[in-house]
Amino acid sequence: MGRxxxxxxxxxxxxxxVALAAAALAANLFPGNIASQLIDRANPLAPSTTAYARVPPVDxxxxxxxxxxxxxDDYRYLVDAADAQGAPLRVxxxxxxxxLGEAAPPATTQPEAAQETDAAGAPAAPANAEPLAWMRLQVKGATTVTWEYVAEEDVPRAAVDVL
Known part of the structure; x- marks a missing residue:
């Protein structure tokens, strides 16, 4: 009985x-849909890594x-990325x-009358503001869990060379 x-x-x-391995493979083959994102987040076999990507065109x-x-409105992008060693990923x-790439209005403590504005009347970006060109991604499987904008000097050279 015990046997x-x-x-x-x-x-x-x-x-x-086998089911978890197949789910991880399917999520990596078809990134971006809600099912693959749920599988990546729940699957303990899905690998986690830090990756880097260029910010994709806004639209x-x-x-x-x-x-x-x-x-x-919320947006889903499919992005070509690379890890710190330069291994390519699609996430x-x-x-x-x-x-992505749309800067939020800058936080300010100045009174509205003292703020500089652009032609449309929106707060103007600071003159020294750099374009949003790179992102650091915390990835699980083919799904980004968290991300942030970073400067190019914060991106490993191997990732820059691949992208």
Whole structure:
């Protein structure tokens, strides 16, 4: 009786391991859809790494949708990235409330009358502001978990050379 239970448990464990490996492979082959993102986040076999990517063109998103409040649009991009050793990756990046590369209005403590504005009346970007050109991504499988804009000098040379 004990051997039958042990064999059944081993068979179930093997089936689970194969299913997780297949899910990880499928998520990497088809990045960007919601199913692959859920699989990547839940799958303990999905590898985690830090990757770097150029900020994609603002309107090159693969998908967009209204957020739950209906106040903002969210965007999904498929981005070519590389890890610190230069190994290429294709990952999905979600941007909530703004497109990638669109700078948020600068925070200011100046009264409105003292702020510089552009031709449309929006707060002007500081003269020394650099364009948003690079991103550091925390990736699990083919899904970006977190990201931030970084300067090119913060990107490993191997990643810059690949991209």
């Amino acid at each position: 039958k239970i042990a064999r059944t448990a081993m068979a179930l464990a093997a089936i689970c391991a 090159s998103y693969a998908d967009s949708w209204r957020d739950a409040s209906g106040a903002y 999905s990046v979600n941007a909530f409330g703004a497109k």
